[in-house]
Every structure is written in C-alpha cells, then in structure tokens.
Amino acid sequence: MFSVSRVLLNKVETKASSQAAKIVSSCAAGTVLNLQIKKxxxxxxxxxxxxxxDWLWTVLDAQAQAEKLASDPIKLRRKQLRIANRANIKQNNFLAKI
Structure with a gap:
C-alpha cells in the first residue's frame, strides 16, 4: 500500500477549498435571465x-449530492424506493402493451 504524507493531504484539501471558493456564476451580474413567469x-x-x-453551487455536483444522501439514510432509502418504483411501473407498462 502507498502511504500519503500529511503535507500532501493538506495541499489537496487546500486546493479543493480554493477551487470551491472560486466558483462563479455563468451569467454576469445584471444580466436579464428571461425567466419571467407572471405578466x-x-x-x-x-x-x-x-x-x-452556498448550497446552490452543489446542486448539480453528483458527488456532493451522494455525500449528502449518505449522511441521511432515510432520504437515501426513499430515493432508492422511488427509483425501484419507477422501474417497476415502466416494466408493468411495457408488459401491458404486449
């Protein structure tokens, strides 16, 4: 097995935290977003x-969402059940057409 020194781990952690701090929006401030719903x-x-x-920047990050689900087993189980139920419904609909 390889051993990793604390110095390398600290550099990786520092690099990850600095990248998280550098996240910027894809739209410049003041840009009209064309999302008007009401007249x-x-x-x-x-x-x-x-x-x-801060949570907005992690919504599309699959790894961050997986970590969040892993910390809450009830939400993880609900998600697993939803996925299984959708698959079951799709299978039943397919078999009903045959």
Missing amino acids: SGKEPVALESHEYP
Missing part, C-alpha cells in the same frame, strides 16, 4: 456570485 412581475436579473447561497 405583472419584473424580469429577474442575475446577482453577483457571492450573493447566492
């Missing part, structure tokens, strides 16, 4: 990257 409402405008909540 009477105003058109939403993009904010500065630091004005958004």
